[in-house]
Amino acid sequence: MVPVGIQTAGIGGLGFQEIAIIAILGVLLFGGKKIGDLGKGLGEGIRNFKSALKGDEPPVEVKKEEVEAKR
Numbered sequence: 001m002v003p004v005g006i007q008t009a010g011i012g013g014l015g016f017q018e019i020a021i022i023a024i025l026g027v028l029l030f031g032g033k034k035i036g037d038l039g040k041g042l043g044e045g046i047r048n049f050k051s052a053l054k055g056d057e058p059p060v061e062v063k064k065e066e067v068e069a070k071r
Helices: 016-030 032-054 064-070
Strands: none
Touching: 016 032
16 A cells, blocks of 8 residues: 555656656667757647647748748
8 A cells, every 4th residue: 555645656657767767768779969859840740730720821931042042
C-alpha cells in the first residue's frame, strides 16, 4: 500500500528515473541539434494544423533569395 501524499507514477506510469533515462538515451542517439530540429518541426506542424482547423490563411513565406532573384 502506498502512503498518502506520495505519487509514484509520472507520465503513462513512468517515474522520473525512467523518463530521465529515456531522455538521456535520446540525446545520445540523436544529438542535441537534431532533437532541437525535431522539436521545431513538430511545433510548426502543430501551428499549421491549428490554423488549418480555424480556417485561417497561412502566412506567405517569401525567401530572401526569391525576392532578390525577381529584381
